[in-house]
Amino acid sequence: xxxxxxxxGGVVPGDLLARHQVITGLRALADFLADNPAxxxxxxxxxIHVFAxxxxxxxxxxxxxxxxEALGVLAEDDRAQGGHYTASRSFGRVKYRVVHIPxxxxxxxxxxxxxxxxxxxxxxxxxxxxxxxxxxTGRAA
Numbered sequence: 156x157x158x159x160x161x162x163x164g165g166v167v168p169g170d171l172l173a174r175h176q177v178i179t180g181l182r183a184l185a186d187f188l189a190d191n192p193a194x195x196x197x198x199x200x201x202x203i204h205v206f207a208x209x210x211x212x213x214x215x216x217x218x219x220x221x222x223x224e225a226l227g228v229l230a231e232d233d234r235a236q237g238g239h240y241t242a243s244r245s246f247g248r249v250k251y252r253v254v255h256i257p258x259x260x261x262x263x264x265x266x267x268x269x270x271x272x273x274x275x276x277x278x279x280x281x282x283x284x285x286x287x288x289x290x291x292t293g294r295a296a
Contacts, residue, residue, distance in 0.1 A: 200248025207255045215255040216240050222253040 188196060205222075207215035223230040223242035230242045234257050243252035 197248075200245075200250065202243075202250040202252055205251070205253045207253060212255070212258060219253050219255045226251070 188194060207218040209215040209218065219230050219240050219242050226242055226244040228242055228244050230240060232240050234240055240255040240257070241252055243250055245251075
């Protein structure tokens, strides 16, 4: 997904159609839910995530800063703890959140995932020690 604005402030013309389609879709969904009270909604609300995916980390962070300013909030910076850089605002039970995930977080995540095929629980039906819930299930393989 490309961004809707650039850090210097202008709208990126290639995103105007996508932006229009998202706004139109949200309005159509709101109308549908209002017209169909029997259709369930989450009592806890929903969060719309937008991920800043610029080639340069400083540009992605600048997009979060720009969104924070437009939303009238302060950006939350958890990067020093290995987290994300975000700006969010709630509109009733709907939250809009812009997120920058640092490259270092992606690298750490991929490193952790690189081991996932090497660890299987014996409760996994594909594991050779799978025993269909017999006495000793739950052991690490």
